[in-house]
Amino acid sequence: MRVTVIGAGYVGTVTGACMAYFGHAVTVVDTDVAKVAKLSKGETPIYEPYLPELLRDANARGGIDFRCDLSDAIAESDVIFIAVGTPPQASGAGGGHSTGPMPRRRKIRLRIVAWRIR
Ligand SMILES: NC(=O)c1ccc[n+]([C@@H]2O[C@H](COP(=O)([O-])OP(=O)(O)OC[C@H]3O[C@@H](n4cnc5c(N)ncnc54)[C@H](O)[C@@H]3O)[C@@H](O)[C@H]2O)c1
Numbered sequence: 001m002r003v004t005v006i007g008a009g010y011v012g013t014v015t016g017a018c019m020a021y022f023g024h025a026v027t028v029v030d031t032d033v034a035k036v037a038k039l040s041k042g043e044t045p046i047y048e049p050y051l052p053e054l055l056r057d058a059n060a061r062g063g064i065d066f067r068c069d070l071s072d073a074i075a076e077s078d079v080i081f082i083a084v085g086t087p088p089q090a091s092g093a094g095g096g097h098s099t100g101p102m103p104r105r106r107k108i109r110l111r112i113v114a115w116r117i118r
Pocket of ligand 1: 007008010029030083084085086
């Protein structure tokens, strides 16, 4: 399958690497240009044990690429994972609240053009 993961953070990069390791063709999209540039060079901006090795093997299997442009990745994919950050709640508790200015700034505009089950 062709898989798109939106967000190249801890969750998105690891999810993308695992999916590619299992043979899926993966594109990971992030708005952070510097992060995408690093990951494209095989460098990991986050620390996760064995992630560099996993990315190297993933690339040799299903293939994984990193980009900033969402539109092509969406059009080409069978499955889309959204793994962007969520802000903490006002109480300071962990992420999950979906209202307020942060989520609006981070809005992802997805246009569903087809419903595919293969
Ligand atoms: N890290 C964990 O252990 C963990 C555990 C459970 C749930 N989660 C949840 O998973 C989600 C991701 O967590 P994380 O730790 O990977 O966060 P993160 O901050 O490491 O990564 C989020 C990434 O999303 C990117 N991003 C933000 N808005 C974007 C947009 N509009 N388009 C493309 N990219 C965008 C950011 O640049 C960043 O690289 C959060 O909702 C978090 O609450 C995380």
